Amino acid sequence: MDIKIVENQLAGGRLGQQIFADALAQGANVFGLATGSTPISIYDQITASDLDFSDKISINLDEYKGISGTHPQSYRYFMDKHFFSKKPFKASYVPNGLNPDGADEAKKYDAILAEYPRDLQILGLGQNGHIGFNEPGTPFDSTTHEVELTASTIEANARFFDNENEVPKQAYSMGIQSIMDAKQILIVAYGQNKAAAVASMINGPVTENVPASILQKHANVTVILDADSASQL
Numbered sequence: 001m002d003i004k005i006v007e008n009q010l011a012g013g014r015l016g017q018q019i020f021a022d023a024l025a026q027g028a029n030v031f032g033l034a035t036g037s038t039p040i041s042i043y044d045q046i047t048a049s050d051l052d053f054s055d056k057i058s059i060n061l062d063e064y065k066g067i068s069g070t071h072p073q074s075y076r077y078f079m080d081k082h083f084f085s086k087k088p089f090k091a092s093y094v095p096n097g098l099n100p101d102g103a104d105e106a107k108k109y110d111a112i113l114a115e116y117p118r119d120l121q122i123l124g125l126g127q128n129g130h131i132g133f134n135e136p137g138t139p140f141d142s143t144t145h146e147v148e149l150t151a152s153t154i155e156a157n158a159r160f161f162d163n164e165n166e167v168p169k170q171a172y173s174m175g176i177q178s179i180m181d182a183k184q185i186l187i188v189a190y191g192q193n194k195a196a197a198v199a200s201m202i203n204g205p206v207t208e209n210v211p212a213s214i215l216q217k218h219a220n221v222t223v224i225l226d227a228d229s230a231s232q233l
């Protein structure tokens with residue numbers, strides 16, 4: 001793992017933008033994207049740059065089940081707002097939260113992932129070590145699946161909703177194997193509340209109890225941290 005400690009999120013955004021630029025220069029065609037507050041500074045730097053994704057593909061990690069892409073808290077809405085409306089791709093895939101059939105949605109999304117192997121995958125990190133919506137205990141060989149969100153994730157995401165009851169209880173997520181299939185991975189974490197998860201991801205045993213710990217086994221991972229999230233290393 002190539003660990004970069006940056007001064008603040010703006011510096012992390014610049015570094016992340018550079019990693020995207022380098023991938024583009026090396027011929028990357030398919031970009032795996034993530035939501036959450038963490039990647040926003042990278043997306044801000046990218047959308048303000050002259051990078052061109054108009055003939056590239058993006059595939060997002062996950063989406064809440066049961067809300068449409070026009071819901072302000074859906075991940076499709078987030079991506080439109082922070083990225084695609086400013087910097088469009090040729091095609092952008094996000095799981096369809098309105099598909100009531102989890103097995104069907106998983107099959108369709110896995111077909112998209114198989115058609116477009118990702119060159120670069122960006123990830124945030126959950127406080128419990130989750131990546132995408134792969135909560136602790138998710139098998140390392142998982143592909144796209146329907147997820148029951150844990151109480152801690154619902155609580156962590158409640159700040160974006162009017163109240164905790166409105167946070168969807170399920171989501172669709174790429175699996176851990178799907179994430180590991182990307183050629184290159186960029187994982188980003190800021191703040192004291194991520195410090196324990198960062199330490200377990202980097203120095204802990206590789207265990208399904210800490211989904212991000214599997215990244216120790218990937219050949220090309222860059223980790224962007226700030227001093228707070230790196231404080232337990």
Ligand SMILES: N[C@@H]1[C@@H](O)[C@H](O)[C@@H](COP(=O)(O)O)O[C@@H]1O
Pocket residue numbers: 034035036037038039061062123124125126127131132133153157
């Ligand atoms: N499904 C997302 C994850 O992909 C994200 O990494 C995590 C952390 O979010 P934040 O970056 O806001 O801390 O939140 C959600 O649970």
